Amino acid sequence: MKVTYNWLKDFVDIEESPEKLAQRLTNAGFEVEEMIYQNQHLHHVKVGKIEKIEKHPDADKLQICQVSLGGEHVQIITAATNIFEGAVVPVSLPGADLANGVKIQKSKLRGVESDGMFCSGEELGIDDSYIEGASVNGILILPKEFKIGEDIDVVLGLNDVIFDINITPNRPDxxxxxxxxxxxxAIYGKPFKQPNFKYITVGDRASDHIAVERKSKSCSRYMAAVVKNVKIKKSPEWLRRRLFAVGIKSINNVVDLTNYVLVEMGQPLHAFDKNMIEGSTIIVRDAYDGEKISVLNHNTYTLSPSDLVIADKQKAMVIAGVIGGTNSCITDQTSSVVIEAAVFDLKSIRLTSRKIGVRTDSSARYEKGVYFGSAEQGMKRMLSLMCELEVGDIMGGIVDKFDYNPLEKVVTCSCKEIDEILGVKIAQNDIQRILNGLGIDCKIEGGMITAKIPAYREDLENAYDLAEEVIRIYGYDVYDNLSTSLFEKSKVTEGGLDDKTALERRIKNALMYNGFFEALNYSLCPPDICEKLNIQDNRRFMVKIANPIGEDISCLRTTMAHSMLSSLAYNMSVGNKQVNLFESGRTYAPKSLPLAELPSETNWVSMGSTAMDFAEFKACVLSAIEETGLRYHLVRSQEGFLHPGVSADVVDESGNVYASFGQIHPLVAKNYELPKTTMYGEINLDKLIPYKDKKFVVKPVSKFPIVERDLAVVVKEEISNADLMAAIKSACGKIFYDVKLFDIYRSQALGAGLKSMAYNIKLADENKTLTDEEVTEVIGKVLKALKFRYGASLR
Amino acid sequence: MQEQLKQLKEQAMAEISKVDEKASLNEFRVKYLGKQGLLTQILRGMRDVPAEQRPVVGALVNEVRALIEEQLSAKEADFEKREMESELAKNYIDITEPAQGHERGALHPLSKVFELLIDSCVNMGFKVVEGPEVELDYYNFEALNIPKNHPSRDMQDTFFITDNILLRSQTSSVQARTMEVMKPPFKIISPGRVYRNDSDATHSPVFHQMEGLVIDENISMADLKAMLIVLMRKTFGEQTQIRFRPSFFPFTEPSVEVDVTCPSCHGEGCRLCKGTGFMELLGAGIVNPKVLEANGIDSKKYRGFAFGFGVDRVAMVKNGIADIRSMFKNDIRFLKQMK
Incomplete structure (x- = not known):
């Protein structure tokens, strides 16, 4: 919202500078986002008079001008063609920094010195609506009366300061x-100077000329006034300049006044050419399905019954509150005008504006909410200004159709309540002073506040709202040096991490200590990831965003693999060839598509490496799994994106999968341009939460020594280490303590398809020292068992 | 004989001081203390010593023997020590060779900041509660006093899945979910991922927030200030100050923006804070009683405060990261700097 310093001064005496005012407004909740000084690009620009023009000796298109700046005299070289001797023009001198970004310095043009430059309207940041001649393609020729040598901003009256203020949605007023x-x-404790609402009417009553039928619930009030014998002409200078300051183009006196009132009063108005209204009847109604209307932005829109229109007996004339149609707008031929001031439902205007993609100053205000009394104020202000500018003959009375007249709102609460909400004590007379200053008629008796809320403050409903009004004017700096202790008047509550966060931290740390760096990825992905990942199952059904930024982030991921492999591939592409990453994040599985209920979200930790082999990677996955108390074993993985021979699932005894890891499938490696040996793994964090605590039962340790034996057996390749170890354990019986594979050996001598597996077996008895015979006997049993079950032979 | 012993003693002492290798030490031992050794030979003359002098001479003999033995073992120890020293001098490794096993990795800057923030709040009695990222319009907006088609929806650009399901645009969605299930008094924080239809150097379509909600009987704006100053000091250092500025959020009343002194200049004004000395960091306020009532909490009895902020921004400010997109690139050269 743009307002100007001078315009504000019409309604309140301001003594402080624009800069201080901006600070005070920001501190009161009206953040001044930008201050624009109208003259910020006009320094070093003066009014000059061209006294003599000569041709440049070395350039056909250049002219040498001798220019008087009053006392001073300068020489300007120019290529402009619309200048003449005696012309009064703006002259920019060295140091000038013009609106179009040009910076002026002394220069030589084809050997002749130039002390500056003549300016066009564009270079000064103004156009024809500000001063005649400013829009021509050439130098701005100024009126002869302008004082030679004067600063340009002074003669043009460009001395206002514009505040661009961020208005929060609760303050449409x-x-x-x-x-x-x-x-x-309210900030300065000054009285508000009411705008002028007075006007003189002539002749008949408005209702003799126009009828209004309000046929939609989306319009709670519709006012219409009639002005006859209208003279459409250019607006006076003061009006054009005010509109220019807030960035509105001047069109003609009637349209300019509607815009002026919109900015000043916040009430959008519309002006109809009365002669174009068929049957002299305005009908406020929902649009017909498929109804078309051509509007002032040169487009035609097709409407539906959710859109509100202002129509006559034949046609829709306006998309209500958004934009006017071409069939009834003000033209130079207009002689009779109907002014509309209405209140429309904010949701309806918002919906229509979004749907057709048209946002105007009018819709911007309507969609924030215009209060009931605003229409009347806006209408009266409009008529008063039309009267002042002698636009035409204003008919008596205003046609006014509405369905309710809101009751006066009164909020009561105690001063104590205000203090308790704020946690600081505010004196009663300060409360009263501030609320009254805001136009709230407030009485305090026995500590009880009775506040009559003005109609334009629809946001004020209770003590909390009043507390905010009080503190934002009183000043939030009261909290700066407050030394309240932590939760002084509250109950002690037990804090803590949720189970997921606690386990996630442990697993992340385990991976971090094993050399993994934490990655962070969007949970959004392109729709084709499952093809790239060779995934055939339900994960191919992904939740899609209805209004995505781009296709590459249009779906919610159903697997962590795409993000991780993309991160590894990115690193490869920039030369980071040996990388270990992990990511903690979610996947989103729809229960049905299109979504009827929320998808199920699963927390994962994924891992990827272009540096580790299977064994190293496995150690890292298992160290993470072993942060939990899960009793697991490994089985071959069926996961589509993993190499079927070099991958495993971590499962419990019922076969539930908690993690999958291994080398990626060669197809996937190709799709992501990753090395074939790339490792990927993912751990389902949510499934591990029930096992988050490790449970320990400590058995007493035997005081008798451990006996070790090494044993190497030759078996077929397909016999797994896990099977052999299990067989060794069971053959040793109750004196088994531990077994470890310490060597695998393959050679031609052993024979093709065979391998030698060397184990270190530890035995111990709880009650005695084992004898050599006992040990030998057990090792014999082990050998027998391995031979019987797996065809193993002693090496 | 006494004279002989004295001479022997001096001779032995002189000789041992010259011994400079382990082998000669044994020769010395044999020469003096051996069966045919010099001291043994003198002892053989004992029988010629008059009986009354024997104790004196005997004592002298023992003294000489003890002295020689003492010198011998001292010398021996000395040789051993020197031997070990020369051994140690030869046995050394290059301690700058790479360590075996894995060099440790690092957590993402975002995680580190989240841990710090969460732990600080947990210590103040907050429980961590998470909520879904794909959320019902109701929890993200309506239960927070943001009705459909209301202008306050314009404050955020939301990703929609269907008319009623969206990607949450704020972790505030967990406020309503919590109020439904927890009985006051309680304090919760909700860290998590949020989504907005916005992307440039300072806005990512996916980013992270942390929401805090406290509901109890006597909560005020002063409590909010007291709590946030503790949290911000844990995050940015003990000299940190905060200030409130008026603002608007549909679910709090009064609503404030919370500015934190710039961690780089501590309020003096610098390049990082564009000369203001402060950074706009949090939104906060007293929970709007309408929100309490809508979620089944008696607003006559209870009051609450809520706060929320972007955690990516905190991580960026703390670590001097200029572009939010670099947080999601996962370039190892970026991540390694967090070690």
């Missing part, structure tokens, strides 16, 4: 100059 002015009044 402040999307206007008077709204901000009321806040300024």
């Amino acid at each position: 402040c999307m206007s100059v008077i709204g901000i002015a009321r806040e300024v009044c």
